[in-house]
Amino acid sequence: MSAQNPVFIPGPTNIPEEIRKACDMPTLDHRSPKFAKVFKPAVAGVRRVLQMEAGEVIVLPSTGTGGWEAAVTNTLSAGDKVLTARFGMFSHRWIDLCQRHGLDVQIIETPWGQGAPLEAIEAALRADSAHEIKAVLATHNETATGVRSDIAGIRRALDAAGHPAMLFVDGVSSIGSMPFDMAGWGVDVAVAGSQKGFMLPAGLAILGVSPKALAAMEHATLPRTFFDFRDMTQAYATGGFPYTPPAGLIAGLAASIEMLEEEGLENVYARHARFAEATRRAVAAWGMRPCAATPELYSDTVTAVVVPEGCNGTDLVQLAASKYGMAFGVGLGEVAGKVFRIGHLGMLTDAMLLSGLAVAEMCMADLGWDVRLGSGVAAAQEFLRTSGNHAIAQAA
């Protein structure tokens, strides 16, 4: 029995015991056929989770940020134009990465709490009659504000404008926890990381790459070596890896996908939607609101809670850590202090979620915020006990 509380940061997430054990393996000779036995099921599983058809899965020893870098360096050249919107810390960081690589980033500034602005994106694509925009970048789930963007809508905007740009999607905090349809949405590069929906330690960037992006790779001149998809795909074809792979993490990835599919991906997504709704009911009972401006923007994996005037969300996060040993997310960038974040993704049960809401409430009371103890917990309890699939919680 571990005395550690569950974490409520939006990644890294709680690591289930089965996955921790799967990562803990004896040294493996990665040039032996044993490696392919570990690697192939992981790659095949990622393909199913991403709902990929054609194209390649790339697994890199890195994190989500490295996945962003791999996406752009493998497909673009210095000076290429990309189109994106900035509406939170993660969309901002991807923009910053692109700019540091010498890309010409056309940025649609969007208020934090909003998602990718479809009309403005379509207008920018229509205005680009010379087709200078090589890629549209989208953050599926903006982890800083708890906002989900409509990726299918961006695909429709591209198609409506008759624009051939590639579509790159950061799904680091959505993939494995929220529906993701790479083929259906026509995504050219999807980026995930191991430590969020896949419930693993940090250490892998996981990408889905479409045939169109693979073709772009042949002409792209941004420098890359460690992240070069050409080396990866060549080695994969023979069941190998171009350098020493983090075999334990890859074994863990296969175990993670096995767990997700045992529950059923649809059930996994429904569980996250339930937890998000339960969390929002608690937030409403506290007299607060999510940072996401409207219900269709609500994330299923993280809720950024706007704290009342005169309160500081970071105080709550610090007190929760120091007094109760529980981790919540602080507000980042523009919303620093104005929100605190409750991550509700990965390995989580009804009972675990309630413990987080209860501790958040105790911190509010300790800080003298005008919140009645039990109010948010009761609202979440009422919702959780009357909704959803409790068999999963019992199995856990």
Ligand SMILES: *Cc1c(COP(=O)(O)O)cnc(C)c1O
């Ligand atoms: C966590 C996260 C990242 C960054 O991932 P790292 O693994 O920390 O490099 C990127 N995008 C989103 C949306 C995230 O939530």
